[in-house]
Amino acid sequence: MGERTAPSGTRADGKRRAIVRAALAEFLDAGFDVSVDRIAAAAGVSKVTVYNHFDSKENLFRAVVSGQLQGALAEVERQVEARLGDSDDVRAELVRACRSWVAALTTPDMLALRTLVAVESRRFPELGEAWLEHGPNVVFAKALTRLNDRGVLHVADVDLAVLQLAGLVLSPHLVHGRTPGKRLTDRLIVTGVDMFLGHYVRS
Amino acid sequence: MGERTAPSGTRADGKRRAIVRAALAEFLDAGFDVSVDRIAAAAGVSKVTVYNHFDSKENLFRAVVSGQLQGALAEVERQVEARLGDSDDVRAELVRACRSWVAALTTPDMLALRTLVAVESRRFPELGEAWLEHGPNVVFAKALTRLNDRGVLHVADVDLAVLQLAGLVLSPHLVHGRTPGKRLTDRLIVTGVDMFLGHYVRS
DNA sequence: CGCCAACTGTACTGACTGGTACAGTTAGTG
DNA sequence: CACTAACTGTACCAGTCAGTACAGTTGGCG
Structure with missing residues (x-):
């Protein structure tokens, strides 16, 4: 019963x-x-x-959104992994990875999903937690750690660096209502990676 | 009637x-x-x-939120202006301005207001527009332009640079649910300004 | 092939909300 | 001080929605 x-x-x-x-x-x-x-x-x-x-409607919401969340994040991870490690040119490598990262997180569905999770985070705290813990940033933290281990980067605090890289290339898409156009998106990535590497690559 | x-x-x-x-x-x-x-x-x-x-309830919402929006943004502007131009040390000057900027936008009320405007942007598009047009970024664009004119910075695209600086020091507070602690906040500002100046100051 | 879980459509409950009506009370202003 | 705009409290309307009841239909599995 x-x-x-x-x-x-x-x-x-x-x-x-x-x-x-x-x-x-x-x-x-x-x-x-x-x-x-x-x-x-x-x-x-x-x-x-x-x-x-x-x-109940709440359980339907939980099932639907968390399912989509899992799938989308797995997709992000798959794409970023696929773009790393296939070159000795760190800059090109990082730019490619960022392109995949940004592209995967700025589809209309992903943006809407993120907004939805943010909006309902008080009614469904678990969803907000899931986003943070298995979130996109975690994926990229692994990527940075790899570059660090290979000796091409000198990052003391990986979590901080991920926040910074995300801030540079990704955040403009998330904080505004309207998303930047393709040209600006790419300039943000290229210039952002430049700035990032200028700070974290000590030759 | x-x-x-x-x-x-x-x-x-x-x-x-x-x-x-x-x-x-x-x-x-x-x-x-x-x-x-x-x-x-x-x-x-x-x-x-x-x-x-x-x-109507809608007009009440409009009046209340847009009023608070105007006041808060004016406060941000006032604070940032007050922190600029009182030193020849660009780095210290920019760090101070960023501290004011971030502090003014990360009060609980401002964060809640931002979320609220984002959530209801479909029902009240004007509020979203108001945020963007008279928004916090505009304030800081003026600050960067001033530093540019004084010759201490060499910024080709001010709007791009504002997005980057905002991404570095401010966005981590906006995209996550929980806001970073005071220590991390300050590290984001100091390291972010370092990274930013390393890229835009050509000695 | 026959049975029963699963499905449909409609109609219903109970709770809530934006907005209004009305009759009576309070308090600032001429 | 007296007049009247503004305020109170309650009761009400119309609309919406989550969730359920019920009687009948469909279709996949043993």
Whole structure:
């Protein structure tokens, strides 16, 4: 009693996926306050079915957003890893990694997701924590540590350096409403990496 | 008809101030969705009185938030101006200005206000615009321009440089939920200014 | 193929909110 | 001091939404 089990079976799986897809879109578009009726309609599903799969709107939100969060962050990590270590030119290497980093975090969906998590962080503190702990910065901290170990960088405090690099190349996309254009984005990366290396590379 | 005139007189002024004060606190605490009843209660005022002064909840929000926005930004500007130009040591001068800048924008109220404006930017686009146009960055752009004109800096693109300096010293406070502690805040400023000057001061 | 879990649609409850009506009270100003 | 704008408190309307009840339908799995 109380804890009903979620429906299972091929049909149920399909419905569940449809609900999650629709809910994500609706949440990103209108925030947590979208009505469950609208989500159900967008999923082509009865409202009761939504409540058969997720026993409250809050749990639906948790499942949908945290799922997307995990996936997106894994994608960021994959991209940044792929761009590191394939060259001896540190500058070019770092610029490439930053391009992937910024690109992965500035898709419309990721920006909307970040805003959503920030907005609802009081109602769902766990989501904010998840963003910070398995967050994008952690990914890049590993990258910096690698460059440090290889001796090409001399970074005393990796966490501080990550904050600085993020501040230089990424933060302008996050703090403003409208995102900088492609030209400015690239200038921020190239000039930012220059500034960063000028400070942390002692020849 | 339609456009009722706001109440006037000494009593009305007091009530109005109480409403604005309470509304600001409640909006910052719980967002636009706080009930008008709660605002009225917090102001020690009847709900009808609220509607006598502001003919809709949306207009109340506009008046309260934009008023606070103007005041806070003016305060930032005043502080930064006061910290500039009183020394020949550019580094110390810039560090002082950044300290004022960061301090003025990271009070709990300012952080909450920023979040609130960001959240409701779709319902109240004007507020988001106001933040950007008369925003804190504009203040600092003037400061950089002054240092540039005095010949101590060589900044080709002031807007880019402001984004970078803001990214280095300010953005860590804005993008995370929890704000960095006092020690980290100061290290961000000092090291950030170092990095910034290393790039923009050609001796 | 037949059964039962899963689904649909509608209608409902209960709670809440923005905004208004109204009748009576308070207090600043001419 | 008296007049009236401004204020109070309560009661009310209309709309919305999370979540449930119920009776009937569908479709996948044993």
